[in-house]
Amino acid sequence: MWKVRSALLVVVTTAATLSAQSPRYGVGRPPTPEEFRDRGSAIAPDGTGLPPGSGTVAAGRELFTAQCARCHGPDGEGGVGARLVGGQGTLATPRPLKTVGSFWPYATTLWDYINRAMPFDKPGLLSPNDVYGAAAYVLRLNGIIAEGQVMDAMSLPKVRMPNRDGFVPDSRPDVR
Amino acid sequence: MKHVKPGRRQLLQMGAAVGGSLLAGRKALALENDPRKLGQPLGPYSERSPFETAVRWTRESQTPETGSSFTPLQESVGVLTPSALHYERHHSGVPTIDPSSHRLVIHGLVDRPLSLSMSEIRRLPSVTRILALECGGNSAGEWAGAGGADVQRSHGLLSGSEWTGVPLSLLLAEAGVRSGASWAIAEGGDACRMMRSIPLAKAMDSSLLAYGQNGEAMRPAQGYPLRLINPGWEGNTNVKWLRSLKLTDQPYMARDETSKYSDLMPDGKARIFTYDMEAKSVITFPSGGHTLPAHGPYEISGLAWSGRGRIERVDVTIDSGRTWQPAVLQEPRLPLALTRFRFEWRFEGQSVVIASRAVDETGYVQPTRAALIAVRGMNSTYHYNGIKPWRIRADGTVLNVEG
Secondary structure, three states, rough: HHHHHHHHHHHHHHHHHHHHHHHOOOOOOOHHHHHHHHHOOOOOOOOOOOOEEEEEEHHHHHHHHHHHHOOOOOOOOOOOOOOOOOOOOOOOOOOOOOOOOOOOOHHHHHHHHHHOOOOOOOOOOOOOOHHHHHHHHHHHHHOOOOOOOEOOOHHHHOOOOOOOOOOEEEOOOOOO | OOOOOOHHHHHHHHHHHHOHHHHHHHHHHHHHOHHHHOOOOOOOOOOOOOOOOOEEEEEEOOOOOOOOEEOHHHHHOOOOOOHOOOOEOOOOOOOOHHHHHEEEEEEEEEOEEEEEEHHHHHHHOOOEEEEEEEEEOOOOHHHHHHOOOOOHHHHHOEEEEEEEEHHHHHHHHHHOOOOOOOEEEOOOOOOOOOOOEEHHHHHOOOOOEEEEEEOOOOOOHHHOOOOOEOOOEEEHOOOOOOEEEEOOOOOOOOOOHHHOEEEEOOOOOOEEEEOOOOOEEEEOOOOOOOEEEOOEEEEEEEEEEEEOOOOEEEEEEEEOOOOOOOEOOOOOOOOOOOEEEEEEEEEEEEEOOEEEEEEEOOOEEEHHHHHHHHOOOOOOOOOOOOOOEEEEOOOEEEEOOOO
């Protein structure tokens, strides 16, 4: 009797598990390799998703001058586009200056965003090597990496951003 | 009620179009309609009356593909915003997407990665919800004082719509969520491929994949053909032109959730993932830029909403904050939606400040600007929900004043 019950339980449990896991409507199809590629550009803060390739500060400087400076200024001081440099030590002052150098917590975000959205009017123009170079140059402008450092999938996630510990969870409701 | 120059010019231009010449147009405006005159023929698609001129307001910009357009709340009635007047906040322009070629891909920590067409999504069981949508940066100018001459500029990154779509939980069940998945990374189809990290708990609880808005397919500027709707959460998380949802075990720390849409506190730390829009209200009539044409009875009217539930109560002051009296809450009073409040009042030439204060079902009371600043300082940019005063002068003109 116990055996029968037990076997029944296994059957019921298995059926429940299967029904929870099997699709109810069966809509959609597996994505094509092209669809995966096209939607696989998001980069995690641990570097998951970074493609092969690399970029030097020198290469990034050249690229920045050609593609980025017209909006962000030759030295990343800002213009039509956001200011990218400076502001370290200002976040707790009455006039905080939020830049890549003073505010952004992860270097991977810089790679992700340049790759995703820049240049503003021509996103998708840059190769992975270009993006590594541009990221390296913006980090160099902020004094975060040395002139000779090379950015790639291994080194970029290891860059310690000055404001890495500057973010805290939402504690609202906080005002009574 | 409105005496803004561009509006008047537009009115005259439209009058001219109707009347044949500027002068005739002016006269036509003053004449009562003659019911013996045959009207316009039937048409396939309606335009509003040429005498209605409320439009969104946008700042001049060298990069008009990025920026905001503000809903003319000073002209609003009821709790729904016409789709054509819904506020916009774009970061890389509005893409033109043929729904027959649009696909949503659900991938990452799922058993069965899925690619879905719009026609497949539209065949699934749907839900319809009336919801408020507010930009996380709405009223940001109010931190520094009176931010904008009128309620459109101070609070216009707010709109109300009826949204129709498929519960995201339904499609996540189709794909099979793997253990360890705790976040969904949403990506849009605009040129910046807007990306936000959404906690899986929200995605399973109340997120919608919306394709309908106010009884029709949503407008391109609102995310056509598919938008992620996160009820009660800041506008930016409601990713437009949704094309990718990747389930992960961590948030991706996107540019628009770290460098933007995070709230800098006085100690230099920034709050991250501040999703909820807390209870807020604003009087839309009379409000900045209006002129009360005569003494006599008026109905003070405004909007209240909370990202944490239903509006329980709205109090109004008509004596510069000395006393507060309950306003009438107009039905429907739906959770996370705009609620219209009303308050009968007489204007007899008194110079006063009027304001409203919302309370939501959690008991949260809309704070004053001073109380917000005392806790958060002046530099948090986002999530300003302070009590909004308007000064009514003896001549009937209404001004924005500091809270």
